[in-house]
Amino acid sequence: MNEHRILVIGGGPAGMETAYQLKNLGLNPVIIERSDKLGGNLSRWDRLFPTSEPAEALLEKLMEQTKDIEKKLNAKITSIEKENNIFHLKLSNGINYKADAIVLCTGFDLFKAEKKQEYGYGIYNNVITNAELEKYFKTHNDERINEPKRIGFVHCVGSRDVKVNNTYCSKVCCATALKQACEIKEEFPEADVYCFYMDLRMFGKGYEDIYLKAQKDFDIKCVRGRVCEVSENIEGKLVIKAEDTLLGTPMKMTLDLLVLMCGMEKSKSSNEIQKMLNISNNEDGFIETRDLFSGLNLTKEKGVFVAGACTSPKTLPETLAEARSAAMEVFNYLGFQDVRN
Amino acid sequence: MIVEGKQKIWADYQKDIPDDHYFYVRSCIRQSFFPGSEVTFLDITRNKLGKDFYESAYHTTCGGIAYHSDSIPQETAMTIIARQFALMHESGYENYVCSCITSFGCYTETLETWHEFPELEAKIRQYLWDSCKKDFAKPKYLAHASDIIYKFRHEIARQAKYKLVNVKTGKPLKVVEHIGCHYAKMFPSKGFGGAEYPHVLVGMIEAWGGEVVDYPERRQCCGFGFRQYLIQANRGYSLSNTYKKFESMEAYEPDLIITNCPGCPYFLDRWQYVIAEQTGKTYGKNGYGIPALTYEEVAGLVMGYNPWDLGLQMHQVAVEPLLEKMGIEYDPKTKYKGINNKDLGTPINPINIRLQ
Numbered sequence: 257m258n259e260h261r262i263l264v265i266g267g268g269p270a271g272m273e274t275a276y277q278l279k280n281l282g283l284n285p286v287i288i289e290r291s292d293k294l295g296g297n298l299s300r301w302d303r304l305f306p307t308s309e310p311a312e313a314l315l316e317k318l319m320e321q322t323k324d325i326e327k328k329l330n331a332k333i334t335s336i337e338k339e340n341n342i343f344h345l346k347l348s349n350g351i352n353y354k355a356d357a358i359v360l361c362t363g364f365d366l367f368k369a370e371k372k373q374e375y376g377y378g379i380y381n382n383v384i385t386n387a388e389l390e391k392y393f394k395t396h397n398d399e400r401i402n403e404p405k406r407i408g409f410v411h412c413v414g415s416r417d418v419k420v421n422n423t424y425c426s427k428v429c430c431a432t433a434l435k436q437a438c439e440i441k442e443e444f445p446e447a448d449v450y451c452f453y454m455d456l457r458m459f460g461k462g463y464e465d466i467y468l469k470a471q472k473d474f475d476i477k478c479v480r481g482r483v484c485e486v487s488e489n490i491e492g493k494l495v496i497k498a499e500d501t502l503l504g505t506p507m508k509m510t511l512d513l514l515v516l517m518c519g520m521e522k523s524k525s526s527n528e529i530q531k532m533l534n535i536s537n538n539e540d541g542f543i544e545t546r547d548l549f550s551g552l553n554l555t556k557e558k559g560v561f562v563a564g565a566c567t568s569p570k571t572l573p574e575t576l577a578e579a580r581s582a583a584m585e586v587f588n589y590l591g592f593q594d595v596r597n
Numbered sequence: 598m599i600v601e602g603k604q605k606i607w608a609d610y611q612k613d614i615p616d617d618h619y620f621y622v623r624s625c626i627r628q629s630f631f632p633g634s635e636v637t638f639l640d641i642t643r644n645k646l647g648k649d650f651y652e653s654a655y656h657t658t659c660g661g662i663a664y665h666s667d668s669i670p671q672e673t674a675m676t677i678i679a680r681q682f683a684l685m686h687e688s689g690y691e692n693y694v695c696s697c698i699t700s701f702g703c704y705t706e707t708l709e710t711w712h713e714f715p716e717l718e719a720k721i722r723q724y725l726w727d728s729c730k731k732d733f734a735k736p737k738y739l740a741h742a743s744d745i746i747y748k749f750r751h752e753i754a755r756q757a758k759y760k761l762v763n764v765k766t767g768k769p770l771k772v773v774e775h776i777g778c779h780y781a782k783m784f785p786s787k788g789f790g791g792a793e794y795p796h797v798l799v800g801m802i803e804a805w806g807g808e809v810v811d812y813p814e815r816r817q818c819c820g821f822g823f824r825q826y827l828i829q830a831n832r833g834y835s836l837s838n839t840y841k842k843f844e845s846m847e848a849y850e851p852d853l854i855i856t857n858c859p860g861c862p863y864f865l866d867r868w869q870y871v872i873a874e875q876t877g878k879t880y881g882k883n884g885y886g887i888p889a890l891t892y893e894e895v896a897g898l899v900m901g902y903n904p905w906d907l908g909l910q911m912h913q914v915a916v917e918p919l920l921e922k923m924g925i926e927y928d929p930k931t932k933y934k935g936i937n938n939k940d941l942g943t944p945i946n947p948i949n950i951r952l953q
Contacts, residue, residue: 370602370605370606373606373791373792373793373794374793377602378599378601378602378605379598379599379602379603379606379794380598380599381598381599485816487811487812487813487814487815487816488598488811488813489812489813489848490812490848490849495813
């Protein structure tokens, strides 16, 4: 291993894969993670679309790959300064690092569902989020999910929505909703399950298959239209209003459970780090990359690279592929094969 | 229901309004529908709370009904509004408060539009000068009159003679709150509590001892909807809309509906008569309906005003069951007597909904 130290900020799938590939390339990565464990949002998920592979399996693989890599958990970055192309990073516990490059893998936060007040999250008990449903699948412990007879999924919560200033598509919610719809139908076969969507963007390999399977094998009813209002009746059941835009008719329905498919926003934790590195956001509020074609892993700041959902919503395969390409960009930057810096 | 969730939203949607010195403008229609409401508002604010509320005899309609029924263009409505603001300025005030929800919506929309499109503001400034020779001015603060009662709800509670409590059972009255659509649905940040879970009437109900009913069709329009009613052929929409609300709230057995809009109490009141006569169904107990009152009327009741001075005899739905629940003394013989004992005439009893 050579002496080049690379700080990978963020210990989710992007950070773990980037660090692993950097190590394979003979460099010396250190993962800086603000929480007490690696895994990021992946550790909150139960199964992954399109194959329903356990999230745990992928997480274990990433853990195994990074077991010999230096990590700093519970790490709060207090300052980053750059001098003669060397980054000086300080942590709140007094540890300092010098590094030749930084890779930002700060990931995403799920959109805060309570911002869409009309859906009643945090107001009505039986309105939950996609993350909470994944937690239920992992633990089977959520008193709100009690033999539901009728379940609704609302796609695009906080995505493609001018009113919350998120006009972009979060890419993963359509497939996640249909995956979760099938899974909850497996759990409660007698339940009627409805998916309220704007468009179904089933673009990836195997995604269209989930859509067909959901309808053919699980009788999931897909309704093209947005839910506009959620309230609660005297029995504590949810009453929703929506529009079926294919039939051109308003709908009113009573549900036992409503799942909000919260989209992605850039992780708030990266804001301070971006300030330290003078890295700006793009028009969607994610970290700006140098361009959208050949510079996806590059920022305008020399020596600062990016990978994963901190630059835009991404699927896991895209995130992992981008992590590998980020490692290669770092490798090139350090002079082993300098083509773009 | 998670009350803390609502409380968080209420905390997020608060607005600062001054506690004194307002230029007050009345509604076109409220004085006909609820003749005691605006005078009660002025009496409470001026004489019970000791505030300065000024009104001008030169104030006219805001143009809202014509604007929302597509009879006049936006520039005309804005010029009318600019004239009202000029009257405020000439009177030496900078805080503007209106009685009507639609006016509040029009004023808010106009100020926001002028902010976003200064060239339109310049055009209206010129129209105002050309048509009225008045100087253009904008209010420093804009409030709806229900905001003022909300702001002073605890002071009103301190002065109250009665509570929104059933004196026989000691339990809080179950109160439906209905917010006018033009209060916050267009601009959520302009209303206390926002658009989805407004606090402006909830705050009054809770401060005065009542319990709020949250029913599935709470956010639904009262049925007025301007074109739903103003175009005669559409009135079935208006009626069916109101019917939907009553069917939804029925299970909660509300004692009272409180509103902050000119149209809402009118339609929630009068359509109960139509529903009763068409279907035989009433939503109160023993053949009565559910009283639908304005917030000024409710404030007046808790402060001990005579129900007939408040104009409650002008409601289609009898208020006597509510008065009895609250323990308010009233004289049934003077219900249809006006000022100086003038006989107002006694309405004919409908077949299916009780008036007495």
